[in-house]
Amino acid sequence: MTMTEHRPGAGARAAGERAVRGAGTRPVSLWAGRISFRTHPRTAWVCAVGLAVSAVLLTVSLCVGAYPVALPDVARALFFGTGERLAVHFVNQERLPQALLALLVGAALGVSGAIFQSLSRNPLASPDVIGFNSGAATGAIVVIVAVGGSAAQVATGAIAGGLLTALVVYLLASKGGVHGVRLVLIGLGVTAMLGSVNSYLLTRSTLNSAQNAHIWLIGTLNGRTWGSVQTMAVALVVLLPAAALLGRQLRMLELGDELASGLGLPVDRARTTLTVLGVALCGVAVASAGPVPFVALAAPQIAARLTRSPGVSIAAAGVTGAALLSAAHLASNQFFACLGWLGDRVSWLAVVDEGQRNSQLPVGVTTAVLGGLYLAWVLFSRRGEGQR
Numbered sequence: 001m002t003m004t005e006h007r008p009g010a011g012a013r014a015a016g017e018r019a020v021r022g023a024g025t026r027p028v029s030l031w032a033g034r035i036s037f038r039t040h041p042r043t044a045w046v047c048a049v050g051l052a053v054s055a056v057l058l059t060v061s062l063c064v065g066a067y068p069v070a071l072p073d074v075a076r077a078l079f080f081g082t083g084e085r086l087a088v089h090f091v092n093q094e095r096l097p098q099a100l101l102a103l104l105v106g107a108a109l110g111v112s113g114a115i116f117q118s119l120s121r122n123p124l125a126s127p128d129v130i131g132f133n134s135g136a137a138t139g140a141i142v143v144i145v146a147v148g149g150s151a152a153q154v155a156t157g158a159i160a161g162g163l164l165t166a167l168v169v170y171l172l173a174s175k176g177g178v179h180g181v182r183l184v185l186i187g188l189g190v191t192a193m194l195g196s197v198n199s200y201l202l203t204r205s206t207l208n209s210a211q212n213a214h215i216w217l218i219g220t221l222n223g224r225t226w227g228s229v230q231t232m233a234v235a236l237v238v239l240l241p242a243a244a245l246l247g248r249q250l251r252m253l254e255l256g257d258e259l260a261s262g263l264g265l266p267v268d269r270a271r272t273t274l275t276v277l278g279v280a281l282c283g284v285a286v287a288s289a290g291p292v293p294f295v296a297l298a299a300p301q302i303a304a305r306l307t308r309s310p311g312v313s314i315a316a317a318g319v320t321g322a323a324l325l326s327a328a329h330l331a332s333n334q335f336f337a338c339l340g341w342l343g344d345r346v347s348w349l350a351v352v353d354e355g356q357r358n359s360q361l362p363v364g365v366t367t368a369v370l371g372g373l374y375l376a377w378v379l380f381s382r383r384g385e386g387q388r
Contacts, residue, residue, distance in 0.1 A: 043307040043316050050319035054103055057326040061099040062091050064334060097229050098221045101288060102329040102363070103322045104232040105221075106295055108285040110303070110321020111243050113296030114312045115278035118250050119271060120183045126297035127162075127282040130187025133293070134194040135165020136286040137217055141198055144213045145205040151227065154216070155287030162283040163276075165190060170275060219292035219364025221329055228288050235284040240318070242277055247314050250274060254311050292364050294371025295321050295328075325363065328370060332361040 062074045069077070069087045076083045077091040113126040127133050139161020140154045147153065169190055173183040198217070202210045249270045252260040257267045282296065299321035300312045307316050336359045 043309050043313050046303065046306045046316050047319045050316070050323050054319070054323045054326050057323065057330055058099045058103065061326070061330050061333065062095050065090065065095065097226050098224050098329065099326065100229050101221055101224050101232060102325045104229065104236055105285045105289045105292065106299070106322040106325030107240070107318040108232070108236060108281045108321070109292065109296040109325070110299035110317040110319070111240065111314055112278045112281035112285070113321070114300040114303075114314050114317035115243065115250065115274055115281075117300050118254050118312050119274060119278075121254060122181065122184055123301050124184050124297070125187070127278070128291065128293050128296055129191070130183055131165050131169055131190035131194060132162050132279055132282050133286055133291040134191045134198070136162035136283055137291045138194050138198055139164070140216060140287070141201050141213050144216070145201050145209050155231065155284070158287040159280070159283035162279050162286065165194070166275060166279040215362070216290045218362040219290040219367070220362035221289055222360050222362065224289070232284060232288045235280075239277060239281050239284070243281070243314050246270070246274055246277065250314070251311055290364060292325065293368050294374065295325050295367055298371055298374045299324055325367070328366040329363050332363045332366045335361045335366070
């Protein structure tokens with residue numbers, strides 16, 4: 001008896017091709033047909049609205065703060081570099097780099113989360129859940145504690161730590177094929193172990209190094225400069241087009257290894273390439289802002305609910321991630337000021353003094369709270385599914 005390799009028939013291949021194209025998509029041609037692609041109308045609208053919301057959040061972030069700047073003065077400072085000296089400084093050197101970095105980091109985390117959730121076909125398989133953020137944090141802490149490295153050295157350590165952790169998790173989870181539940185469980189175990197390693201490293205460091213590492217571990221955009229924005233922008237110029245080009249392969253992998261292979265996709269090579277791409281996006285985001293939690297987890301699922309399209313849209317997840325982190329950044333910057341305003345009107349809420357009103361909450365704290373609320377909502381909305 002001879003063994004024959006099973007391949008999908010013509011009907012299965014046709015169904016697979018239709019699934020890859022996506023239901024309800026429309027062809028779009030540019031440059032006299034030299035560039036062509038398919039787009040989902042609702043996804044395009046979600047991306048457009050997300051970009052508009054992000055632009056509004058960025059504008060508001062430039063206006064509000066310890067030194068309020070009116071919108072006309074913001075425009076003059078941005079486009080002409082004129083106006084009051086303090087206004088120009090706060091807009092161009094303090095607020096704009098942080099606001100732009102929030103957009104870039106949020107987009108990178110959203111796309112990274114979409115890649116891993118699609119590869120594993122599990123909505124919990126985001127970089128912060130399966131250990132990649134923790135690995136990047138360990139690499140950065142080693143650099144901070146061991147050599148007190150510069151921003152570039154910390155970023156290099158974070159990317160190296162994320163890649164090494166991804167390799168370990170992938171090797172442990174790939175036996176017999178990568179399954180979503182196994183990937184999440186192994187990732188949770190690796191995250192717990194790396195958390196212990198990070199705590200030990202902090203206990204063996206100097207007070208100054210421990211403080212710097214702890215602030216970085218929370219996830220923050222405070223104090224970030226144009227250097228961080230430039231590094232993040234250069235990385236995304238390379239990584240985001242690559243993610244867009246590999247989007248078709250990702251959609252094919254969502255159909256399962258057997259059908260994807262029958263459609264002519266080299267499954268192992270495609271999965272490895274996409275994994276490296278997702279880790280790189282996560283690594284540069286963590287290197288720039290620290291391990292900001294829950295954005296990579298929530299953004300793809302929120303985008304999927306908004307677009308109502310089959311699978312996870314990379315573009316929609318990136319735009320949603322940018323809008324989420326921009327909103328969290330604005331809320332973090334105004335948290336103490338709003339609490340002080342409430343304290344002036346409600347006596348028992350007067351817990352913030354004048355000196356604290358201009359303080360900024362790390363954005364990682366805000367995203368953790370929002371992420372916890374999101375998870376509680378998801379669990380509540382699906383409370384009856386396990387009983388059917």
